Amino acid sequence: MSETVIELRNVTKTFGSVTSNDHVSMKIEKGEILALLGENGSGKTSLMNMLSGIYFPDEGEIILNGKPVVIRDPRDAYELGIGMVHQHFKLVDVFTASENMILGIDPKAKLDRRKIAAQIKEICDKYGFVIDPDKKVYDMSVSEKQTLEIVKVLYRGADILILDEPTAVLTPQETERLFDVVRNMKKNGKTVIIITHKLHEVLSISDRVAILRRGQYIGTVNTSEATESSLTEMMVGKKVELNIERPVADKKPLLLEVRNLNCINPEGLQVLKDINFDVYGGEILGIAGISGSGQKELLESIAGLQRNEKGSSIIYYQPHSRDESIDGDQLVGKSPREIRDLGIRLSFVPEDRLGMGLVGSMGMTENMMLKDYRSNGHIFTDVKKPRQLAEKIKDELEVVTPGISTPVKNLSGGNVQKVLVGREIAASPTVLMTAYVVRGLDINTSYTIYHLLNEQKKKGSAVIFVGEDLDVMVALCDRIIVLCDGRINGVLEYKPDGDNKDFNKGNIGLMMTKIDYRDTADGGKKDE
Amino acid sequence: MSDNSAVKDPFIRVVKRGDMKSGPKICIRIGSVVVSLIVCGILINVITGLNPVAVYVTMFKGAFGSTRRSFATIREMMMLACVAIGLAPAFKMKFWNIGAEGQILIGGIVSAGCMINLNMLPTFPLLIIMFATSAAAGALWALLPAVFKAKWNTNETLFTLMMNYVAIQLTSFFVSKWENPKGSNTVGIINSNTQAGWFPEIFGQKYTLNIILVVTLAILMWVYLKYTKHGYEIAVVGDSENTARYAGISVSKVIIRTMLLSGAVCGIAGFLAVSGASHTISTSTAGGRGFTAIIVAWLAKFNSFYMLLIALLLAFLGSGATEIASKCKLNDYASDMIIGIILFFILASEFFINYRLVFRKHAKEEA
């Protein structure tokens, strides 16, 4: 059993000033299912990319079956029997399944589509997959694409399979099916490495767990001897008492009323289905769900960036309007500019920081004026205030940058996020929306950001927090809405002076995966 | 694979650079121009047998040897700079307007039309009308691809390219309509007696007005791109359309507005070519400047003053090469060849600004 198939010795990889992997030395055993566990940004993917030939290590050695090897590109990796299924699929949309299958293999051979289809069927039967060889990738569901990727790797005769966050986009049923396949592969003598940050999956599928933290290798344990808390401790360092404050606000004015929100994406899929909820000032409203369950579209609908179906309604109430009878403003159908012109202070930290929230080629100063450069009365831009704001954010949030005119795309991920969050908070929003705001950040920066969000809450703003780390959400949020497949599958509420035994991530996890959670008092809230 | 272990690390790897200081940047760019001039000198030496130093002396004489020549070179530089100034906002927005050639021609046609049909007007109002109508015509010519790009994301590179040829045919159409004398298939010098619609001499020079116009445009465009809200919006759209939408910028409106401006300035370049230089119109009025100017704008990173500098360099090479060619009884296409080589070198030099090479030994030392 304990025959080492891959050994990494002092493998180091840096990107500019960021060290992604710092002298990692670890062993992978033949025929095991190894979970590679770590927080976001801990270097799991870049480490595996070096095994699959996408990146080349700056330093260190890779030893395969006792012999040092050099993996310069993915072809080398395949020849060594290493195949990786990337989180972002490497498929060609306009090709069929069988065409994708044979990419790069044996270029001199004939392109015999029927023969390839037969070979695909053989593999599928062996492991229990279903694939239509003539289906074009653009017609496939996410799960079909993933299946195709795995079959593609097997077709190339890989003995060592690396799966990068394979369950992030899958439903629970699909996840179960995937795990069955993985167990099948193990039975057939394959070695499988699964990159993940989900503890329950680690415990259910793996034989051993290797843990990375901030680019460093922490250790490997047998899954049978591990518990969620022991793994968490290894993953984040000291046993974390998630010491996030949850201050209580005295006033909770109704700010947003979302009703019958529906959204169909350009591909014709319904991504939001009959969403109803309220948002109050002085609270942090969490939104949980498997990624791609409609979080992005929900936030973008509120921000005026999505086209919503007829009948959708998002009403905004000014916080100072004591008189409840005053009508609010309808946000659906308005552009971000029109919303701002109504005097509504809505801030939004989108998931795609450089592709949506910031202008990568501009410095901090110019990014500061992105949303209110129009506010003065003449045709020229005013840089004085933005420059002061940039200086202030640089000092207060300790942004590491050569200067406020350095293009923000040259900053590290954490600093980019500080610039974005700093700007959005500086607008003193009444509603602050954040999507995966700590993704890729180290623990310290993450805590700085949680603190900033709490500050906003104390000021009476509503914070909508789309997150992926359930522990953090449970510690930080006052209410949590759980999305599943574009619907609200349940709402949990933290009661400052009541019984909170239901307010835990186990329940959230269940609701994320389609199991109806009707037993609690809040469960019915969506039907209001 | 057992033999795999014998393979060494890759010898050279390319690594992206962070921010480069402006000092070394300028050195790299100047260096690339110098190297390319040396290469061209050697090339000319091989072809003509002139010694490379003599080549550049001859070229300098050709470009700046007399006041008349200097002004011809400067006129050419202004023309090229004008088109580049027009293209800058479009390219900054990442709208590949390679239709400047057509926009120039349309501006030129309208100018020539005014000269022919409104020649009874006094100079000043006539020039104003020509200026305004040629700008409007260029803007309209650019509007069509812009609208389709904004609404349906139609590929603008090829659309604007095809518009060039439509414009060329339109020019041929008007040339045969305005033909003078009959049967010559050219328009001839328009208003050669009255000089109506010609740029007047200022300070005793024919091309002073060209200089004033283009330098004014250059300054205005610099201010527009750098200090106005419109310029800011152009930069945001050029970086990421999603970010622009997030900021509440109407992307299609910015595309259309910017292309109207871009086309208008290119139309003005056509006015300059007809009214301020050749006083005629033909299918070669634009003469490839619409394409060369793209490279000028791109290499100058859309900065007006760099555009003037690069335009000067190219105009100098153009006049210089023409001089060499006539001296050696060769044709003056040599200038295109030289310009091509120099542009290749400048393009290549950008790599060393954005990336650095890591050699194997070097990497070990770093460790």
Add this chain to the structure above:
Amino acid sequence: MATSLIQLLLGAVAFGTVIMFGCIGEIITEKAGNLNLGVPGIMYLGGIASLASVFIYEGSTDAPNKILCVIIALLSAFIASALGGLVYAFLTITLKANQNVTGLTLTIFGSGVANFFGGSLNTLAGRFEQIAVPVTSSAFKAVTPLSKAGTVGKVLFSYGFMVYLAVITAVITHYFLNHTRRGLNLRTIGENPAAADAAGINVTKNKYLAICIGAGISGFGGVYYVMDYIKGTWANDGSIETLGWLAVALVIFTTWKSINAIWGAYLFGILYWMYLYIPGLTRSSQEIFKMLPYVVTIIVLIVTSLRNSKDKQPPAALGLPYFREER
């Protein structure tokens, strides 16, 4: 009427052949993800290289061998064009320069080189007569006796061999891209270079090959123009540039399928020459009619963008640089 229709077809085929070569070469290049706007320059390079090499050869011997003439012309054109492609490939792939700007520069360079030598070859060679390569040109224009076989024979067989070579190249390219693994690999690079890379396809090598071979094929358009179309002379009238841009437009018209280039190129030829056969046109209104090929291309461009069909789109990664370690 019938004779003028035949005349129109003959003209269209000759015209179409020039742009068909340019178009096929550019399809191969674009399938590898590179938009090469240097096609006109490359066709110039091909044209002048063939002319210059056989000019030297014909001048060096009293009895030039026709077959040798053809081989020299084609070979030197292919090499010169591929070298132009190599410069473009080096700048855009290795040095990651902008593809459009590099392509335009190549067009300026190619037209400069070609027109310079085209206009100066005589002077350089110390001769003063009009440049001409009669032997080679006659070899390029040679037709089989089948061309005498009535109307059908005339329409089908009265062309030089390069007309058929173009059609064959289009068919082979189609087969290569769609029915071989190498072709599939190449298309992968144009669609999704990261996927190609992860599948072990050498992105850089294949891009270089595709661009250089594509450029070589495009260069044949210049050879045909010089040797057959204008009968082995040179004209500094910018026609090759116009034809080169039409070839680029034809790529869109064919929706990146080389098999469509065959009828597409002839259709462009018909549109181009149509004005000669429409009665009652004055010289100026003829010019308006000459817009047809360009207007049709614009319409095709608009229609494809409106229809948004997934199979008729340009390669998804067209024009984008690829750097594996980009983060």
